[in-house]
Amino acid sequence: MSTAILAIDQGTSGTKAILVDPAGNVVGRGSAPLGASYPRPGWVQQDPEELWGSVERAVERCLDAAPGVSPVAVAISNQRESAVAWRRSDGAPVGPLIGWQDGRTAPVCDTLVEDGHAETIRTRSGLAVDPMFSATKLRWLLEQAPDGLAAAARGELCAGTVDAWLVWKLTGGAVFACEAGNASRTQLMDLRTVAWDDELLHLFGVPAAVLPEIRRSDAGFGVTAGAGRLPAGLPIVAILADSHAALYAHGAFREGTGKATFGTGSSVMTPVTELRETSGDVAQTLAWLTDRPTWALEGNIIASGAALDWMAVTLGVGDGPGLSALAAGVPTSGGVHFVPAFAGLGAPYWDRDAVGLIAGLTRGTSRGQLALAGLEAVAHQVCDVLDAMAAATGRPLDVLHADGGASAEALLMQLQADLAGHPVVASTVAEMSALGAAHLGGVAAGLWSTDALAALPRDGTTYRPRTDDTGRTSRRAAWRTAVARARTRGHDPAHRGLEAGSR
DSSP states (O other): OEEEEEEEEEOSSEEEEEEEOTTSOEEEEEEEEOOOBOSSTTOOEEOHHHHHHHHHHHHHHHHHHOTTEEEEEEEEEEOSSOBEEEETTTOOBSSOEEOTTOOTTHHHHHHHHHTTOHHHHHHHHSOOSOTTSHHHHHHHHHHHSTTHHHHHHTTOEEEEOHHHHHHHHHTTTSOOEEEHHHHTTTTOEETTTTEEOHHHHHHHTOOGGGSOEEEOTTSOOOEEEOOTTSOEEEEEEEEEEHHHHHHHHTTOOSTTEEEEEESSSEEEEEEESSOOOOOSSSEEEEEEESSSEEEEEEEEESOSHHHHHHHHHHTTOOSHHHHHHHHTTOSSOTTOEEEOOBTBBOTTTOBTTOOOEEESOOTTOOHHHHHHHHHHHHHHHHHHHHHHHHHHHSSOOSEEEEESGGGGOHHHHHHHHHHHTSOEEEESOSOHHHHHHHHHHHHHHTSSOTGGGGGSOOOEEEEOOOSOHHHHHHHHHHHHHHHHHHHHHHTOTTTTTOSTTOO
């Protein structure tokens, strides 16, 4: 029987599991969907136990798909910023898992900014004050729990990111720990000390007693307790947050490289050698912590795949390939721009009051031009983040790696290369986050060395720019004008709710 690393990728819409052999090949796959509920406008939540069930089913299906392969260790990648809380005594959740897209705590964030705490939070955590991050979600969960903050202060509750919940479940409650890169997305960890920060805990009102131990990415997180088909006694050797894991899988370890994940939203990330002062347009984060920290700059886009889905349904073509086929029939968008600010705009604007709009419509606007505007909206948003990163580092990227479902759309990837002005390499591997966790897990388990990572298989398609600088500059300027209109109208109460896709 051959051996492999079992990598579990717990994502927003489902869980994937893969088996990766010592040569770096994926030799088994399994997946299970995961639902979400939207009880109020702007609220996005999931059932923690249903999430755990999706992990068990994905692992079972993966193991069934490779009966001759035996896992020797487990690695994990997980959706970031989502928050969950449970009772320490029996592991029962005390509320829903609040998703990373959830905006219910926006008023709390507004108060923190109004009270003058934004700079302290950004300087220490590297993150802008925004409801996407975990801290205000954790506070909300603790306040809603039975006996609330009093129980939390007594240490009767556990709270953390999804990796902490998975480690607890996988080990049967024996280990309560989270990975440093995930911890860096909570706004409760000081980037420089890689430890929970007392002042941040005070500002957000989260008791230290509820939080997990922070461990380095390859430190080990206990052994499996034998849940479902997963054997007992397997070491959990590595954890990476999903976007960080994708960066690792692309082999983007040096400055000048980066990646964009095209999912429901998008994470655009580039590694940097040191922490530096930034304007706050893009976040500073810890990509991973091994023998030394690897820092990164990142911008999070709220609606990319979600924008394509909305446009596809609105135009009656159903899905991404249908949208691309419709868009391929026109040479330009005819001056139409779509700003998909369904729940405001993320990086580099961090403007939750921005509203969605379609600008430049005429009587002659065609369905194909609207479809192309939808694809361009995604590429432009990524370029907005790339521009902010270049301003922070003093250099543009040499190459952008791409992954996620929409990266399979050739037209979108060509648009991305044209608007960015440098090559885009789209991975042909569907499980980049899981693969990144497997790569780090393989190093931790001794299947391959750090130097051997470069030789592991990474298949991709390269798209090179076809647009000259003049055309690129004019297209980017027109997009920025559309974004400015979305932001101006979003701050005018008379216009809120009138634009396409507004809240």
